Amino acid sequence: MTKKERGYLTELYYFALSFFVYGFLGWCTEVAYAAAKQGKFVNRGFLNGPICPVYGIGVGVVVQFLTPVENNLVLLYISSTILVTVIEGITGFLLEKIFHNKWWDYSEQPLNIGGYVCVLFSLIWGVFCVLIVKIIHPLIYKVLTMIPLVLGIVVMACLAVGLLADLYVTASGILKMNRRLEAMEKIAAELKELSDKVGENIYENVMEGMEFREEKKARIEELKAKYEEMAENRTKVGERLVKAFPKMQVGQHKEIFEELRERIKRSK
Template sequence: MPVSFYEVAWIFVIYAFLGWCTEVAYAALDTGKFVNRGFLNGPVCPVYGCGVLVVIVVLTPLKENFLILFAGSFLLTSIIEFITGFLLEKLFHNQWWDYSNEHFNICGYVCLKFSILWGIACTLIMDVIHPSIYKVIKIVPKLPGTIILVILCIAFAVDLIITVSTILKFNAHLKMLDELAVKLKVVSDEIGENIYEGVTTVIEKSEQWSENIEHARATHEEKRAERKQERREEFLQLQAKYKEALEKRNIGEKRLMRAFPAMKAKGHEEAFNKLKKYLEEEKEEKRAEKS
């Protein structure tokens, strides 16, 4: 049981790092390659550090009872994961993971399978792993330990600021893509409507003034051609801007999309899916060039 802020901070940092290692290992087994699965850029997963810390603080007095320890770990970690997923979505308007396809899930934030795994993992940590880690924390001299901890906390804070900035830019990028897509659709519809109106107007004029049909058709066709050319130029400009917007991205965006393959961009689903598809196609093209 941690008895000081110093010990609490070290427990959080250590298990945040071990959680990141677990996520990377899981992704490696699943995809066969390295993927930085953390929310932050650095090698930490704060939700793991927070989850294990809460389990240690709350359940240490009850650790002798295996069933209570497992049930408590199952419940506490599920609550933390749900709250984390819910808050991240409300703050950044993105759902970072989605268990909707899993049986017995709650709003896609938690599901029975991973909650059971959390419970087993925390039970193992409490009985086997944490006693050794806590001894190491107690053995390390406090002065160098404090210095290292301060450096790590500063790095963590800087990483958090960078990540939040990246997410805000990412959301602004998706919003811009959606706005351009809407404009493209409006101009495209207007071009189609102009063609339709041109045809119907010529027909009406031919029915009303058959003797002046040629003149009416020529005049209308000239005006329609001008409008069509203007809209076509506008459409091409918007297309160029849309393509430029797809290509305009930073490393942080790509990392987040790789780290959270089930991510959903609330309110910008169409733009997100388009960007994701574009990145996949770009990746396939580069792979084909190398081969």
């Protein structure tokens, strides 16, 4: 292996370690912000575990590519702001396309782009990135270099396995929540259709109306019970995500989702 190749592997190794460090610190930041705003602990991560991958990737990329320009504060700030904006925008867009849900929404904020990013917040994150590159990362990097290589690889492998497992569980929970919303919307549509038919028969007063109404009423009660059961038996992942992302928007089944959101609020 050439010296250049060893250099690339070393950079990749520390980038991976930094990903988990900054992913965890990002999660801590989100939790602290939510605690200050709501007065209680809320797991603000997309995943169940204490890590926000977007922070790990965002800060890791900033540190990796912008350290060479750290002495030029203006260039460092502008480049950091652009990078974190692009990463947040791409992440939000991809998550919405994959899961059909919008996890955060800046639409009510001025200077937002598609609701995925907000220029004002990006400017603030640019300041934090400068502080990270100039002050925080040198300290963290020094600590990381003190970890024996073999131990670092083992720890990183364990964390990677845990991250993949968490990602699988979270993705499964989201897809299950989406299927539940779809099923509940179908039940709601059938309930409306049956109610309309019962009303029409009462109005028209047809001869077989009584028998028809009793049959339909039984079906209505069955559907209501099934709807209520589905609404109350929520998945833990889905409920956590609704609490973690108060601005979360769904692409489909919006009315049903808003009803579930209100139920979750009342169940606190």
